[in-house]
Amino acid sequence: MTPLRLACSVAAVALLATGCTAPEPPPGPVVVGMLAPLSGPSSDTGADAVRGAELAAAVVNDTYPELPVPLGPGTGLPGLRGATLTLVTADTGGRPEPAIGAITSIADSRHPVGLVSAESAAVTGALSSQAQRLRVPLIDAGSTADYLTELGADWYFRTGPSDSQLAESAFALLGRAPDTREDAVTLVTESGEDGAVATRQLRELAERSGATVSGQLEVPSDKPDAEALAASLGGGPARVVFAWARTVPAATAVAAAVARGEAGVTLFGLGEGFRALKQPGAQDPGLLRAVPWSAEFAGRSPVAQQIAELYRQRFGRPMTGAAVDAFTAVLTLAAAIDVAASDDTAAIRTALRQTTQPAAGLIVPWNGVRFGPDGQNVLAAAVVEQWQDRSYRLVYPVELATGPARWHRRDRAP
Template identity: 55%
Template sequence: MNRLRLACCLASVALLTAGCTTTTDIPQPAAVGVLAPQSGPDAGWGVDAVNGARLAVDVVNDDHPDLPLPLAAGTGLPGRGGARLSLAVRDTAGGSEAAAAAMTALAEQEHVAGLVLAGSTEIAEAAASQAKRLRVPLLDARSTDDYLTELGIDWYFRTGPSDSRLAEAAFALLARRGADAGGITLVTEAGRPGSAAAVTNLRDLARRAAVPIGTSLTVRAAAPDTAQLRDRLAESAGHTVVAWAQTAAGAQAVSDAAGQTEPRPTLFGLGQGFRLLERPDSGAALLRAVPWSADLAGRDPTARLVAQLYEQRYAKPMSAVAADAFTATMALAAAVDAAGSADPAAIRTALRRTSLSAVQMIMPWDGVRFGDDGQNQFAAAVVEQWQDRGYRLVYPIELASASARWSSPEPKP
């Protein structure tokens, strides 16, 4: 082989070698986990939670330049080199043991960057402790109990409002209306985690809002005596009942009793139980404080676009639990992107620095910013009422689509 041919061969080999070593590395997907009931009595809303989280992942991964949400414009996570976001779903079956096993699998086998939880208060409390042991950030999308953020677990974050914030909205509307002559009747679901603390907290919030409490009653969801509660409501002097229930059964029991009471009182529902009550078939004049309202979402441009995407993909309207999970997943995605790393500790730090504005939300909040206790300080509440076969937003007044209806005559000034 002459020198010229040898040189050409060596040059060809060099070019081939260079071509093999200059391929662009594809960034690995960033996985986040979702814990929700996919079986058991809560599977219906658990599916909605997973669908909400999946829609958030799709918004991040696909280009949605018309949505002013974080990471909607463009594709993937820019802070991770354009990596796509993936979703790992595990079934809690509505129980703490199943949730614990699911968390361990997601953290140790799927190596998720963080977790979104849609579950009961009991599951949230156990999951918060386990998140600390596993050292993985946990975003609670559903529970509202005040004491959860008082546990001092620095891997736990809650995107939605607390029971106190929800109750503040309720008492603000009641104070605006004026107090009943005999004070309101307070009903709480007994035997639930945080029941005693909820009673104390509600009394304090009512006092600060100058809303007097006349009578206090309890109901047990496991064996509710609707007739007895009805009779006791009829005996109370107040025409307004403020009830706190963590289960749908507890909320239904109070709603049934109020609907059978003559004269029929106005029922104000607080707690997760009333948020799960899709319609008060008892005929009670039900108001409830909620973190998200479908009525308001239909009038907000960003929320309306997201709700339309949801309905197109899942062939049903976006529910409150879907909106909760969507919001928590978007907040977690923003932190994963800001961290620029798969390290859970870095993502926890990014969550503490997260600052999303009101225009970057589908919720009626001021945005997302977590305090030292993990509570979103910008989460807010609105009040809606069952009117004309649907929930209408009645408070705050500037956002209302209807006026609140009261079962008893307005107090005289």
């Protein structure tokens, strides 16, 4: 027997004699699919979302002992013996047809245990239907449309607030304004099926809050015209405009129309268009918008500050709302995979339905994450920002606000 074989034999006998066995290696990486518009008009938002998802995967896979977020301190998924996450990204193109092709391709080639969508309501609806057929959990990190939770898809989950939750925060703030409480409200929505649904919801919420709806207007999706809208708004009784927009051009047109109109009109913006609106325009309408996350909140939250700094170090740019939404969704999915201690999609879906994440481990101003029977996070919340002095300032809820809301354009500082 050669010396090498003799040494190996002695080592094997010693191992058996002591009853020890070699530690079982962790399983292979767990695949998560990330679906985002990396081409088309929303490509910038899609790229931000992918960066947020990549940061979440890095937090899970690497060790961050001082980071008080789920799965931050350890390496990998402890429930799966340290297995890591592999993020597979696909371009949806911002349209339902290529999005369905993208989700099908990922499912066939990489067999993900979960999916995250950073898309509009229309595209996410198509992705949700396909995820239902594939029997893979889908986390919605981009849309807010209420109807998505009413489709009966039991593989669909949304981490952020719905349009109703966002609008409720806006009406709650309106109720605190001493000089607008009795004002009439005009509803302005972008054309399309989603806009019709938003109009009904806003009317119901307005009536529930005690506001009087004096009229409703529609902004064409294909050619939003600020001048025409300003003419329609002019001379009416409404002192408050509640607007919902799916696209940034429509949101821009509404903001411009209110700015051009009669002084003293308060504008509330809702929908994906206003959330993505970087600034209202040259003329400042004093825009108030309800959003799931605020950069000012992040600046005062120790957890959010740490994540934002990691993001800046990794990507060389500030963290955006789209990145925050995707980061939260991927981390939520990873926590469910860890609780399930399995790569079985049905077990992961069950874990999503049964687990709760406390607010302390989140970088968003919510009360936590707990999914209801319809897949909506019932602990999601909204904040209201106002465009003041060339930036968005957090004005509601009052316990988080950095300053008061400025009511009516006549009250704004020059």
